[in-house]
Amino acid sequence: MLSIRLWATRHARLLELTYQAVEPVIIKLHPLWKSVGYERAEKPIAKLEQLCKGLVFDCQMCGQCILSSTGMSCSMNCPKNIRNGPCGGVLQNGNCEVIPEQRCVWVEAWEGSQQMRADDAIQVVQLPLDHRLKGTSSWLRVARQTAQRHAAQRESKP
Ligand code: SF4
Numbered sequence: 001m002l003s004i005r006l007w008a009t010r011h012a013r014l015l016e017l018t019y020q021a022v023e024p025v026i027i028k029l030h031p032l033w034k035s036v037g038y039e040r041a042e043k044p045i046a047k048l049e050q051l052c053k054g055l056v057f058d059c060q061m062c063g064q065c066i067l068s069s070t071g072m073s074c075s076m077n078c079p080k081n082i083r084n085g086p087c088g089g090v091l092q093n094g095n096c097e098v099i100p101e102q103r104c105v106w107v108e109a110w111e112g113s114q115q116m117r118a119d120d121a122i123q124v125v126q127l128p129l130d131h132r133l134k135g136t137s138s139w140l141r142v143a144r145q146t147a148q149r150h151a152a153q154r155e156s157k158p
Contacts, residue, residue, distance in 0.1 A: 009112035012072040016116045026139050030147040046137040063133030069121040071112020078105040083126040
């Protein structure tokens with residue numbers, strides 16, 4: 001819902017703090033995900049993620065969440081699906097050229113990002129979207145990738 005989405009960017013710092021509290025828990029649960037099987041956990045966790053993030057961010061479940069780099073404004077709600085925005089068509093009042101009655105997702109992203117501790121993360125160029133990941137859980141991906149990174153670091157220690 002648009003009003004909740006706009007609320008999210010106005011409270012980007014609060015949501016950043018919330019995610020920073022939740023992320024370590026998801027990562028710590030790696031042994032659980034591993035014992036259940038990441039593939040088996042995928043469906044229920046993706047459903048839960050869709051429910052939570054759908055409500056607050058109008059999440060489209062791209063599977064490669066960049067909310068923490070986009071001021072808590074989901075770039076997939078840009079009608080052009082631009083991952084590195086804005087495009088050149090932002091109206092003078094900050095609205096979208098495709099949906100002129102709506103604020104540009106990327107104007108919102110910039111304003112949200114300026115409230116966040118990681119306020120320069122929006123400058124990082126995002127990779128093109130991998131459409132194979134659509135519908136999958138970004139939370140589980142973060143847990144798995146972090147666990148793999150930690151394991152590799154442990155192995156490389158003398
Ligand atoms: S960036 Fe992707 S995963 Fe994150 S809220 Fe938007 S659609 Fe959902």
